[in-house]
Amino acid sequence: MKHPSEEHDLIRWIDGEMNEAERTAFEERLKQDPALAKEAEQMRALSASLRTHLPAEMRVPHADYFNTQIGVRITQMALDEARAKQSGSSWISALQWLRQPWFALAGAAALALLGFFLLGPNASGAAESMILSSYTPNTHVQARTYHDDAAEATVLMLDGLDPVPSEKKVSGIHVLRSEVEPELASTTMYDKQGAAVLMISRDALGNPMISPRG
Amino acid sequence: MPASASTDPGEVSDLDLVKRSQAGDTRAFDVLVTRYRGRIYAMTYHLIQNETEAWDLAQEAFIKAWRALPTFKHDAGFYTWLYRIAHNVSYDWLRKKKIQGDGEFDDERTEHRVAVGAEAAPKGDLAPDTALRNAELGQRIQEAIAKLSPEHRQVIILREVEGLAYEEIAALIPCSLGTVMSRLFYARKKLQEQLHDVYETSL
Numbered sequence: 001m002k003h004p005s006e007e008h009d010l011i012r013w014i015d016g017e018m019n020e021a022e023r024t025a026f027e028e029r030l031k032q033d034p035a036l037a038k039e040a041e042q043m044r045a046l047s048a049s050l051r052t053h054l055p056a057e058m059r060v061p062h063a064d065y066f067n068t069q070i071g072v073r074i075t076q077m078a079l080d081e082a083r084a085k086q087s088g089s090s091w092i093s094a095l096q097w098l099r100q101p102w103f104a105l106a107g108a109a110a111l112a113l114l115g116f117f118l119l120g121p122n123a124s125g126a127a128e129s130m131i132l133s134s135y136t137p138n139t140h141v142q143a144r145t146y147h148d149d150a151a152e153a154t155v156l157m158l159d160g161l162d163p164v165p166s167e168k169k170v171s172g173i174h175v176l177r178s179e180v181e182p183e184l185a186s187t188t189m190y191d192k193q194g195a196a197v198l199m200i201s202r203d204a205l206g207n208p209m210i211s212p213r214g
Numbered sequence: 215m216p217a218s219a220s221t222d223p224g225e226v227s228d229l230d231l232v233k234r235s236q237a238g239d240t241r242a243f244d245v246l247v248t249r250y251r252g253r254i255y256a257m258t259y260h261l262i263q264n265e266t267e268a269w270d271l272a273q274e275a276f277i278k279a280w281r282a283l284p285t286f287k288h289d290a291g292f293y294t295w296l297y298r299i300a301h302n303v304s305y306d307w308l309r310k311k312k313i314q315g316d317g318e319f320d321d322e323r324t325e326h327r328v329a330v331g332a333e334a335a336p337k338g339d340l341a342p343d344t345a346l347r348n349a350e351l352g353q354r355i356q357e358a359i360a361k362l363s364p365e366h367r368q369v370i371i372l373r374e375v376e377g378l379a380y381e382e383i384a385a386l387i388p389c390s391l392g393t394v395m396s397r398l399f400y401a402r403k404k405l406q407e408q409l410h411d412v413y414e415t416s417l
Contacts, residue, residue: 007399008392015373015398017380042413043402049412050374050405053352054359058256061269067247070276074240077281174241194239 010036014044068176068186068201075188075196170197228292236283243283247276250293254300260371261304263360271307275300297376301386308364351412358408366401373398 012018013026030037060066141160148155172190186201226245234242254275259268279296286295359367372378372386383394406413 008395011395011399011402014402015380042406045413046402046406046409047374049351049355049409050370053355054260054371054375056256056375057252058259060251060255060272061265063248063251066251066269066273067244070247070273070280071240071244073277074243074280077277078238188240190241193237194234194241196240 010040010043013040014047064176071186071188071196072199072201075199078195229288232283232286232288232292235280236286243280246292246296250296251276253293254296257297257300257371257375258304260359260375261301261308261364261367263356267307268304271304272300275303278303298386301372305364305368308367312364354409354412355405358405361408362401362404365397366404369394369397370401370405 009018009022009026013023018026030040138160141158144157144159145154146157147153170189171192172194174188174190176186176188186199188196188200189198191197226242228246228249231242231246235246251272255268255272258271258275259265262268262271275296278299282299286292359370362370368387369383372383378386380391380394384391387394
């Protein structure tokens with residue numbers, strides 16, 4: 001066993017943490033002590049291997065799902081807090097509005113559409129996409145689709161929905177799907193400030209999940 | 215401390231994204247998550263040595279960061295701040311696992327009895343990276359890291375992967391400089407012991 005100061009000198013030399021005078025003195029000691037010199041070189045080689053084989057950045061498995069789940073949790077937290085703090089306020093009425101059947105329907109329809117895109121045999125070519133069927137639980141709402149050549153996208157139209165109340169600002173919708181795991185997708189609706197109002201995704205079992213819940 | 219990722223010209227800066235995130239813009243935060251998830255995941259993976267747990271903990275770190283954003287003062291880089299959060303999340307998890315594991319990691323108790331390695335191993339002429347293919351050596355190193363105690367694994371990751379100075383490691387853990395140096399020494403001795411065939415034959 002070495003004295004702690006010897007241990008510290010050894011690793012400070014390996015890590016380049018010595019000043020010039022200390023380094024010169026330590027290297028003199030190495031010349032006089034072959035066993036210490038051998039240990040120092042082995043430890044230095046180990047250190048170099050560690051730096052080579054332990055990457056500072058790694059590919060995150062299911063990276064898109066990683067982001068989506070963070071978004072879902074953040075949205076849920078924000079709305080839970082708002083609900084707790086502002087009982088009876090506009091947030092609550094916004095939630096009530098979001099819970100309208102048509103809104104959930106829009107989310108489910110969006111998911112169904114995404115699912116088709118991704119599971120279709122020729123998903124890579126938008127022009128080859130084809131909607132085989134659609135289903136709307138609310139019979140007052142009709143779903144229809146068409147292919148927009150300019151946008152190179154299939155557009156889903158939902159007719160018969162209630163108009164969005166003017167005071168409820170959903171100013172943007174972002175649909176994200178995983179390139180690695182095609183079944184993973186999420187739809188987030190934002191207000192003017194960029195805050196997420198509602199997120200539609202899937203849980204671990206693949207069932208549609210709407211945040212905020214209930 | 216760990217530096218932030220280099221940004222391309224024209225790319226939105228961390229500062230702008232953080233300010234927007236602090237104002238509630240989740241899209242801006244999503245960009246930050248995308249920018250740093252690979253580095254945060256690498257750190258949690260190296261510390262935890264389990265893909266699923268590392269994934270969950272990396273996600274937990276970003277959630278905690280989001281919740282703590284109102285307290286972020288811009289006096290440190292965002293990544294440095296995020297890294298501290300991720301480190302603390304992971305290290306807390308490791309310590310709980312250590313307690314629950316009832317001595318699964320035991321090299322803390324034996325660090326002053328570390329053998330110097332296989333002194334009698336025959337010498338050879340091959341360098342480590344030619345004695346074993348890189349992938350094989352990488353696997354051996356990962357296995358050796360996994361056998362270290364949380365404390366030893368922690369200093370190795372902070373020093374060898376993140377390149378932190380001793381003072382920075384001491385501030386992050388937190389502990390004394392002497393403790394950092396002792397842990398680094400014994401962590402390396404443990405690794406050397408496990409990988410002695412590689413390094414004995416290389417020198």
